Amino acid sequence: MFDKFHDECGVFAVYGHPEAANLTYLGLYALQHRGQESAGIASSDGRDVICYKNMGHVADVFTPERIGHMRGSMAIGHTRYSTSGDKAVLNAQPFSVACNKGKIAVAHNGNITNANELRNDLEAAGSIFQATSDTEVILHLIARSREQQIEAALREALLQLEGAYSLVFVSENKVIVARDPYGFRPLAMGTVELTGRKFGYVFASETCAFDLIGATYLRDVEPGEMVIVSSEGLHRMQFTPPRKRAHCVFEHVYFSRPDSLVFGRPVQQSREEMGRQLAREFPVDADLVVPVPDSGVTAAIGYAAESGIPYRQALIRNHYVGRTFIEPSQAIRDFGVKLKLNPVRNLLEGKRVVLVDDSIVRGTTSRKIVRMVRQAGAREVHMRISCPPTISPCYYGVDTPNKSELIAANNSVEEIRRYVEADTLAFLSLEKLQAAVGDNDDRFCYACYTGEYPTQLVQIQQRLPLEPSRL
DSSP, X not given: OOGGGOEEEEEEEEESOTTHHHHHHHHHHHTGGGOOSEEEEEEXXXXXXXXXEEESOHHHHOOHHHHHTOOSSEEEEEEEEESSSOOSGGGOSOEEEEETTEEEEEEEEEEETTHHHHHHHHHHXXXXXXXXXXXXXXXXXXXXXXOSSHHHHHHHHHTTOOEEEEEEEEOSSOEEEEEOTTOOSOOEEEEEEXXXXXXXXXXXXXXXXXXXXXXEEEEEOOTXXXXXXXXXXXXXXXXXXOOSOOEETHIIIIISOTTSEETTEXXXXXXXXXXXXXXXXXXXXXXXXXXXXXXXXXXXXXXXXXXXXXXXXXXXXXXXXXXXXXXXXXXXXXXXXXXXXXXXXXXXXXXXXXXXXXXXXXXXXXXXXXXXXXXXXXXXXXXXXXXXXXXXXXXXXXXXXXXXXXXXXHSOHHHHHHHHTOSEEEEOOHHHHHHHTTOSSOOEEOHHHHOOOXXXXXXXXXXXXXXXXXX
């Protein structure tokens, strides 16, 4: 039921800066790792909301001329990677409409788990949808609200949503941001200096976007909180009581940039500690610690530091691989992986290698990498993964396939080891992962590793196939 809506995304918003669209462009540039499929910006000059979006990377979508047309001191932006939805410009964000609340635009990071039900109800009541994204549902709920003020209509809409969302809105005269009551997806708040003592407000999925524009991080938008910024200043409102925290641990395992502060904690610190914990839990007698770039680099540094085994970047990543390329007519074994990674043979020949990566999902890429390292002359390959086995799909906005495609959901660690052709294989335990991210008060969601989902609708849907037929 959820499959067509999953989006991994980055969002950004700015209020009160004369170059709002330009700052948003730079913010999205820093958040490019969160989505490479499409990008969009909506800006407001106090009278009109202008929106432009297209397929491609941020730097390809926005030229200086395009940014120059987006005037105003308010803007929001979005960079998208659809995990299983339709890959079309119609689903690119922000979504913008002119309705009885005026002109508004919205961008969203996360996944609304009851989007199908809401969409069916809205369509039955006469609503017409342009796209297949769950974000469009939010706009329809706002437009249909009897509330006159945009923030009141938004609150009414948000109270109907279930699942994960960090949202940024821009109207003709306001920027509004909101975060779901569980706090699944991150949303940071900061300030950017103007002339004199004045400053503007900025919001972003990760603080690395603040670093690029010289903004100062203040705090996170709280779960269940809405922040409204207008000419009257900044107003905070708890639109619903916060629920038990369910911060996505995968933000620290893989998704966020290591130079970001996410959920109030440095991602670099978490990942290095994952590697240290992994070295303590699953030591191995080896000559080199080699990361699978880029996702395994920080954990591999931690593993090497804790184990005393030298760290070497013996797999080199090609950072300039585009979305399309000309494949050779004659088949080359494992061509896709070779296009992205290449081994340094003189480092690997005759060596016992600890290969560190952040996760194994389907297992096919891991097997190709292990083969590549062996073909480069490695004597032994010991694979170490800096998180537990992924046994359940995510319904809150991270790209994980169906359970049938998850290798760890259907195979033991030993069976996975044989499949990826490693000499040994070990995954970080859940207990050690919790320690690595400093989760002393159960604030994170580990559903992809446990199958225990924090929201009721997903819990019910996961149980339904096990119930006896009612026919």
